Amino acid sequence: MNHERIVRTVLGIAAGYVILLAVWSSWLVAHTPPDTVPFQVVGLVGLFFFLIGVGMMLANIPSRENRRIRKSxxxxxxxxxxxxxxxxxxxxxxxxxxxxxxxxxxxxxxxxxxxxxxxxxxxxxxxxxxxxxxxxxxxxxxxxxxxx
Missing domain, CATH: 2.40.50 (OB fold (Dihydrolipoamide Acetyltransferase, E2P))
Structure with a gap:
């Protein structure tokens, strides 16, 4: 397991997610009906965990060099x-x-x-x-x- 790649991936996703939350809380919430805010929060939390899971799967793939050595x-x-x-x-x-x-x-x-x-x-x-x-x-x- 490549821990360095996983840590970099999680940090990158977390940083992007913080930016997404800032945009959502400062601009998007004001333009949506107030009754939908709980659903938006649930969707955003679900999106975060989905991205973390996909990012960790992709980070665990062997490097291009290792794949080349395994193949040829x-x-x-x-x-x-x-x-x-x-x-x-x-x-x-x-x-x-x-x-x-x-x-x-x-x-x-x-x-x-x-x-x-x-x-x-x-x-x-x-x-x-x-x-x-x-x-x-x-x-x-x-x-x-x-x-x-």
Whole structure:
């Protein structure tokens, strides 16, 4: 989950919503029948939560670069040599630094490190000695993406 993108999205939507509320309360309310104000408030609150939901869904989409690597990257695998806890997150997962031996067919194996947000259900999959599927950027072998 890309927390930075989600925070930026929520802040952007909140800022736009504050502007919308200012325009609504200073200009639009005066031009509408007074009996409709509660319905307008309910509509505005619903709009805010709808925009937050859509914004969070779009912010959680992988970046264009990661999508490109998943689509056209070199397929390979990585053996986990070490796993070190970096930090616990607020959503019950752990940021874990993985020491990997990366293997891409047609080239020599090399070492790499990756920080990954490991959920409790995925811990056995990321244990030391396990092998995971990866995609590697053909132009920059330091850029890797884990495949599900």
């Amino acid at each position: 990257g070199l397929e390979g695998w990585a053996r986990i040599e070490g796993a070190h806890l970096v930090a616990r997150t607020d959503h019950a997962s752990e940021l874990t630094e993985l020491d990997l031996v990366l293997t891409v067919p047609g080239s020599e194996s090399y070492s790499g490190r990756l920080v990954f947000d490991v959920a409790p259900i995925d811990k056995p999959r990321f244990a030391v000695g396990e092998t995971i599927s990866i995609r590697v950027d053909p132009h920059n072998r330091d850029r890797i993406v884990l495949c599900p």
